[in-house]
Every structure is written in structure tokens, then in C-alpha cells.
Amino acid sequence: MKKVLVLSAIMLVLGTTFLSAGASSEKEGPAKVRKVVVGTGNDMNNFCFLDEKGNLAGLEIDILSAVDELLPQYEFSFEGGEFRTILVGIDAGKYDIAAHNYAKNTERQEKYLYATIPYLHYSYQLVVKAGRNDINSIQDMEGKTLSTTAGNNISYLFENYNATTAKVPVNLAYGALDTETKIKALEEGRIDAFHDYPRNIDVLRKTYNNRIQAAGPEFLPGYVYYIFAKKDTQLRDDVDKALTTLRENGKLREFSVKWFGRDYSTLVPELEEERLGQARTLTN
Numbered sequence: 451m452k453k454v455l456v457l458s459a460i461m462l463v464l465g466t467t468f469l470s471a472g473a474s475s476e477k478e479g480p481a482k483v484r485k486v487v488v489g490t491g492n493d494m495n496n497f498c499f500l501d502e503k504g505n506l507a508g509l510e511i512d513i514l515s516a517v518d519e520l521l522p523q524y525e526f527s528f529e530g531g532e533f534r535t536i537l538v539g540i541d542a543g544k545y546d547i548a549a550h551n552y553a554k555n556t557e558r559q560e561k562y563l564y565a566t567i568p569y570l571h572y573s574y575q576l577v578v579k580a581g582r583n584d585i586n587s588i589q590d591m592e593g594k595t596l597s598t599t600a601g602n603n604i605s606y607l608f609e610n611y612n613a614t615t616a617k618v619p620v621n622l623a624y625g626a627l628d629t630e631t632k633i634k635a636l637e638e639g640r641i642d643a644f645h646d647y648p649r650n651i652d653v654l655r656k657t658y659n660n661r662i663q664a665a666g667p668e669f670l671p672g673y674v675y676y677i678f679a680k681k682d683t684q685l686r687d688d689v690d691k692a693l694t695t696l697r698e699n700g701k702l703r704e705f706s707v708k709w710f711g712r713d714y715s716t717l718v719p720e721l722e723e724e725r726l727g728q729a730r731t732l733t734n
Contacts (some may be wrong), residue, residue, distance in 0.1 A: 485524075485531055488510075489529055489539045490532060490536065490549040491533055497510055497551050498549065499511050506528050508709065509708075510551075510710070514549060516701055517693065520692040524688070526547075530543075533599060534626070536548045536600060540543070540677065543679075547676050547689070548677040551659060551674050552564075552606075554672065554673070557606075563681075565693065567693040569693055570673065571714055571715075571718050571721060572649075573652060574597075574648075576591070576643045576645055576665040577636075577644050577663070577665065578636065579662060593621075596620055596622055598645065599626055600624045606669070607669075609622070633658055634655045642664065
């Protein structure tokens with residue numbers, strides 16, 4: 451009887467030990483996955499927009515979905531909204547990544563953390579009503595009205611031009627107008643020009659029956675980057691690594707061709723000198 455009691459006691463102790471070990475192991479579990487919210491747009495053709503089913507689509511969604519697949523320690527979700535609200539969302543901690551075709555400018559660099567790996571290169575051109583031939587440069591816009599969006603690099607360029615160079619200021623009409631509204635405004639004389647990427651202008655000409663044309667040379671070339679909160683260096687570094695992989699395995703090229711018909715993901719020698727120079731400055 452004593453032997454039975456002793457054996458029962460031993461089994462009870464061992465069972466408790468195993469249960470405790472199991473509970474401890476269950477608590478440790480797999481590594482915790484961080485949820486990352488991407489703030490993006492919902493009305494920028496090819497980049498970030500709502501498809502016919504009301505789902506977010508575009509280059510930004512494709513690239514960051516592929517980044518998410520390469521980073522099992524994160525789980526990405528996307529939230530679309532107006533361009534002007536995205537960086538405000540980073541400030542408020544609502545978003546972890548800002549994705550809306552962001553170029554670099556001094557004001558943003560002081561406030562936010564940029565990726566060091568770009569995923570697209572770009573330039574701009576002015577767009578005018580078809581047949582108009584009096585606008586062929588930034589200088590030709592003096593005294594005329596340009597439709598633009600507050601906070602983008604074009605508005606910074608023209609604001610600086612007005613402050614330092616223009617004899618007659620360019621009238622900057624700020625607003626997030628859709629393309630059809632801007633084209634009607636051109637035709638009705640309410641604005642004289644808007645700006646777009648050369649890769650988009652040919653598409654718009656076909657879509658809108660040649661009612662518009664590009665004016666003057668391309669200007670303000672640069673790279674496109676993702677933006678993070680200043681403190682979020684680990685997330686930025688992990689996204690950088692994933693973007694490097696996507697460039698090396700051809701996915702960035704694939705997505706660019708899918709949305710724009712050409713590869714705009716390549717690294718441009720002239721822009722590389724500027725980018726690498728800034729990177730060296732940041733590390734010194």
C-alpha cells in the first residue's frame with residue numbers, strides 16, 4: 451500500500467512538472483508577428499487606386515504585398531485615403547509605412563525616415579490643352595495657373611521659383627482633382643497646365659482622345675521611396691532588404707512593366723551619385 455502511495459505521489463509530481471513545462475512552452479510559443487499598417491492612396495492611377503470591386507490595387511499594393519511575403523516577422527495591411535492625410539497618419543502612429551509615390555524633399559527628410567532603397571525613378575512634364583504652344587518651360591508659367599497638390603515636390607519647386615526667381619508669380623491652384631476635371635479645367639481656361647509623369651501622359655492622351663499634350667522638357671528627375679516614422683529603423687532596414695531582393699529577382703521590373711508598360715525600377719547613374727552621397731552623409 452505504501453509503495454502504491456509513493457508511486458502515486460511521484461506520478462503526481464511528474465505530471466505537475468510536465469504540465470508546468472507545457473504551459474511554459476505554450477506561453478513562449480512562436481515569435482510574435484508585428485502588424486504593420488500601410489497608409490496609401492485610393493485615387494492615383496496605376497499606383498494606388500480602388501478597382502472595380504472597390505479593392506485597393508496598383509504598383510504600391512503589389513510591391514508591398516511582395517515585401518510582406520519576404521518578411522514573416524510582419525503582417526501588412528493597407529488603408530487607402532487622401533494623399534494629404536497619409537503622413538499625418540504616420541505622425542499619429544496610425545500608419546507604419548507611407549506609400550504614395552513619395553520623392554525626397556528637405557522638409558520630409560527632416561521629419562521622417564526614408565527607405566534607402568528606391569523602387570522607381572521618375573520625372574515630370576507639364577500638361578496643357580491640345581494645340582496650345584505658348585507653354586514650353588517653367589518660366590512660361592509665370593502669370594498663369596498650375597493645378598497641383600499641396601506638399602508634393604512640384605508645389606515645392608514652384609513655390610521656391612515664385613520666392614526666388616519669378617518676375618510674375620505662378621498661380622498655384624491646390625487641390626486633389628481627378629484627371630477628367632483637370633482636363634475640363636484646361637479646356638475652359640480655368641487652369642493653364644497641370645503636371646504628370648511622362649509615362650502617364652501618353653496613356654491619358656489615348657484615354658481622353660488627344661485632348662491634351664505634353665509641354666516642354668522633362669524636369670525634376672528623382673527616385674521614389676517608402677517613408678517611415680523616424681524611430682522605426684528596424685522596419686525600414688527590413689523593408690530595404692526585401693526591396694533589394696525584389697530588384698535582384700526581377701519582381702520590381704515585373705510590377706513596373708505591368709502597370710506602366712516599361713521598366714522604371716532601374717537605378718539611374720546620375721541619381722545614384724546623389725543617393726549614395728546622401729547615404730554617406732547620413733553615416734558620417
